[in-house]
Amino acid sequence: MSFVKVCKVGDIPEDGALGVEVDDTPVALVRAEGEIHALHDVCSHAEVRLSEGEVYDSTLECWLHGSCFDVRTGKPTGPPATKPVPVYQVKIDGDDVYVSLSKES
Structure with a gap:
């Protein structure tokens, strides 16, 4: 499994998100409830950047349609x-x- 350095912990806002690129793949880094998560930075409904949305609890809300x-x-x-x-x-x-980005666990 190959890990790529993407940013510093302090770059990710508290209860917020930061969009980065990893090997041409858009990734949303989300700090929620004290943990950092990474997910694909494109909404599966409207194909806009999720990292521009709001974070609450363990949820990332898309800014366009509220998914x-x-x-x-x-x-x-x-x-x-x-x-x-x-x-x-x-x-x-x-x-x-x-x-x-590897599918291996």
């Missing part, structure tokens, strides 16, 4: 989205945040 996604699983928790978005593994090393 909500669980940041831990990528599954939609509110309409209009019905398809999940991929989630990626995150590793923290000191103050550095790493993401792996």
